[in-house]
Amino acid sequence: MSARRIIQRLLFLVLVVWAASTITFFIPRLSPKNPIRERFAQLARTGGFSPGDLEKIIASMNTKFGLDKPLLQQYTEYIGSIARFDLGVSLNQFPKTVWDLIAESLPWTITLLLVTTVLSFVLGNLLGAVAAWPRAPSWLRAIATPFVLLQGVPPVLLALFLLFFIAFRLKLLPLGSAYSTGRIPDWSFSFILDVARHQILPALSLIFGTVGGWVLSMRGMGVTIQGEDYVNFAEHKGLSGYTIFRNYYLRNALLPQVTGLALALGNVVVSGIVVEQFFGLPGLGQVLFAAIQSNDFLVIYGIVLFITIAVASLMVLVELLYPLLDPRIREA
Amino acid sequence: MNPVLQVIDLQVSYYTDTGRAIALNGVTLALSAGEKLGLVGESGSGKSTMALAMMRMIKPPGRIEGGQVIVGDTDLTKLSNDDMLKARLSKIAYIPQGAMNSLNPVMRIGDQMADAIRAHDPKADKFAVEDRCVGALESVDLKPSVYKMYAHELSGGMKQRVCIAIGILLKPQVIIADEPTSALDVVTQRQVMETIDRVQKQIGAAVILIGHDMGLMAQFVDKVAVMYAGRLAEMSTVRQMFTTPAHPYAQALISSLPSLDNKGVFQGIPGLAPSLLRLPSGCAFHPRCPHAMDVCTTKRPELETLDDGRRVACHLYPEKA
Numbered sequence: 140m141s142a143r144r145i146i147q148r149l150l151f152l153v154l155v156v157w158a159a160s161t162i163t164f165f166i167p168r169l170s171p172k173n174p175i176r177e178r179f180a181q182l183a184r185t186g187g188f189s190p191g192d193l194e195k196i197i198a199s200m201n202t203k204f205g206l207d208k209p210l211l212q213q214y215t216e217y218i219g220s221i222a223r224f225d226l227g228v229s230l231n232q233f234p235k236t237v238w239d240l241i242a243e244s245l246p247w248t249i250t251l252l253l254v255t256t257v258l259s260f261v262l263g264n265l266l267g268a269v270a271a272w273p274r275a276p277s278w279l280r281a282i283a284t285p286f287v288l289l290q291g292v293p294p295v296l297l298a299l300f301l302l303f304f305i306a307f308r309l310k311l312l313p314l315g316s317a318y319s320t321g322r323i324p325d326w327s328f329s330f331i332l333d334v335a336r337h338q339i340l341p342a343l344s345l346i347f348g349t350v351g352g353w354v355l356s357m358r359g360m361g362v363t364i365q366g367e368d369y370v371n372f373a374e375h376k377g378l379s380g381y382t383i384f385r386n387y388y389l390r391n392a393l394l395p396q397v398t399g400l401a402l403a404l405g406n407v408v409v410s411g412i413v414v415e416q417f418f419g420l421p422g423l424g425q426v427l428f429a430a431i432q433s434n435d436f437l438v439i440y441g442i443v444l445f446i447t448i449a450v451a452s453l454m455v456l457v458e459l460l461y462p463l464l465d466p467r468i469r470e471a
Numbered sequence: 472m473n474p475v476l477q478v479i480d481l482q483v484s485y486y487t488d489t490g491r492a493i494a495l496n497g498v499t500l501a502l503s504a505g506e507k508l509g510l511v512g513e514s515g516s517g518k519s520t521m522a523l524a525m526m527r528m529i530k531p532p533g534r535i536e537g538g539q540v541i542v543g544d545t546d547l548t549k550l551s552n553d554d555m556l557k558a559r560l561s562k563i564a565y566i567p568q569g570a571m572n573s574l575n576p577v578m579r580i581g582d583q584m585a586d587a588i589r590a591h592d593p594k595a596d597k598f599a600v601e602d603r604c605v606g607a608l609e610s611v612d613l614k615p616s617v618y619k620m621y622a623h624e625l626s627g628g629m630k631q632r633v634c635i636a637i638g639i640l641l642k643p644q645v646i647i648a649d650e651p652t653s654a655l656d657v658v659t660q661r662q663v664m665e666t667i668d669r670v671q672k673q674i675g676a677a678v679i680l681i682g683h684d685m686g687l688m689a690q691f692v693d694k695v696a697v698m699y700a701g702r703l704a705e706m707s708t709v710r711q712m713f714t715t716p717a718h719p720y721a722q723a724l725i726s727s728l729p730s731l732d733n734k735g736v737f738q739g740i741p742g743l744a745p746s747l748l749r750l751p752s753g754c755a756f757h758p759r760c761p762h763a764m765d766v767c768t769t770k771r772p773e774l775e776t777l778d779d780g781r782r783v784a785c786h787l788y789p790e791k792a
Contacts, residue, residue, distance in 0.1 A: 273530075368572040375526060375567065376587040376637065377559035386586065390577050465577055466621045 237441030263353020271361030290351025512698030707781030
């Protein structure tokens with residue numbers, strides 16, 4: 140991979156970030172509503188404000204957040220602050236910054252999504268590859284089928300199902316939240332175990348919901364690859380079935396799957412956030428939902444922008460790693 | 472001379488939805504070390520099935536139903552599956568048709584050669600393996616640097632040479648080359664054939680060259696075997712085959728070839744190749760044969776050796792007493 144290509148990709152990433160931040164800037168401003176007015180009008184309905192004071196508060200808040208300046212100036216300042224990684228402050232939990240909120244919740248989200256995405260990708264591709272491999276034992280090839288059936292069910296519905304039967308009826312695992320109530324987070328083994336127990340159901344619903352997709356696409360790819368001349372010739376060379384499976388069949392069939400992984404990242408984040416909310420995990424999803432409910436606009440935009448940038452960066456990362464898997468891409 | 476390859480009464484069938492297709496029907500032949508046999512015949516006559524059967528690579532719904540393939544003094548059909556893995560490439564090697572895609576695009580050429588050696592000799596020293604691979608590459612006129620390259624960095628002719636290099640890595644006694652020059656231009660074809668010729672002389676292997684290209688055959692092989700509907704019709708030396716073919720099908724095949732002296736409209740062979748699902752009774756060629764007699768429709772001719780050494784399966788040549 141040439142340095143020129145890496146620079147090209149990184150410049151493209153900057154372009155994506157710019158486009159995403161511009162869109163998050165202009166979309167809310169297309170609305171005639173002023174977020175600060177909305178927020179204080181909501182507060183005012185609960186009483187305790189005189190209308191005159193309310194206008195003053197709104198005006199001073201507008202000044203504080205720069206909403207009284209001309210649009211173009213707001214835009215350049217906004218882009219400037221994004222460039223300094225400054226996403227602003229939370230209106231609801233002032234003076235916490237959006238970054239503070241993201242930093243608190245991100246570890247939960249990253250752990251859950253990373254583990255489930257990797258497990259689902261590995262499991263799905265192995266099952267799919269085996270399902271298409273004619274010399275695999277038939278019981279092994281059959282394992283893939285139930286996962287394919289589950290593929291049609293959205294993760295949220297699976298979450299509901301798992302919660303009802305495993306947590307509510309059988310009481311095998313906790314019903315939700317990140318750890319048992321009353322525990323104080325620390326790095327002790329028993330606390331980590333407690334957290335892991337709480338993560339099993341959210342993880343399972345995400346894995347079951349996505350594994351089938353990998354199985355299906357890998358099985359299709361596998362059927363194509365096993366008819367390739369090089370797989371045939373490998374057999375003529377007298378290689379063992381395992382060597383052919385791993386080096387000739389799997390490695391080639393995986394190439395388009397890695398592209399698929401990059402493309403799936405966006406979906407992973409979306410279903411992850413919903414499932415998180417469902418199980419009451421204190422991840423990005425919960426912060427986002429809380430912000431939406433309380434009209435905490437800067438937090439909403441900050442998190443949406445953050446997710447966009449994170450997914451775009453991961454896609455660039457996958458693209459930069461791809462030449463390591465496929466030598467044909469290296470010079471291209 | 473003792474034959475290095477003996478194929479005895481080889482039978483292969485494919486079980487399809489519409490019935491049993493007999494792809495090889497009692498093929499018998501023998502080759503000595505250093506001999507080159509050209510196997511010709513139209514599509515579906517059983518050439519490639521023959522190659523796959525000798526490698527024991529017939530896949531379901533196909534099945535080897537009988538016969539023996541003896542290389543040296545080993546009967547391949549009697550080997551266990553594991554022993555057959557070891558026998559491939561070390562006793563009998565296959566150089567593939569369509570070498571364009573026969574190399575793994577994501578592995579270095581060297582790794583694809585080394586894994587073949589390691590499959591047969593797991594304890595082989597790393598440097599010894601590399602030396603052997605580079606040696607094989609050099610013997611097919613490729614630079615040692617090819618060892619570190621990928622398939623997409625090579626031309627079609629170079630890829631075919633790599634396949635030949637892999638084929639001779641373990642000095643097999645028999646090399647089967649299945650249309651090794653299809654999809655190559657004529658100049659490269661000739662170079663590739665000369666390479667096969669040279670490495671074959673080096674290791675003294677018997678070569679079976681499968682193909683349609685009669686011109687190429689005429690230049691490179693010693694003997695030609697003509698297949699028709701899963702059986703050998705005739706097997707004779709190149710000179711005999713191209714000057715005085717004995718079997719009516721071989722005659723038709725040779726007279727359909729263009730030549731410099733013989734201008735005019737080419738003569739095709741009337742009719743179509745028979746379906747392997749419903750072979751004609753007696754001699755499978757009789758519906759298309761200009762010399763068909765009554766006996767041809769009822770009795771299957773066996774391969775008989777004529778006085779001049781050629782072997783023909785035809786009722787026109789009376790069996791010797």
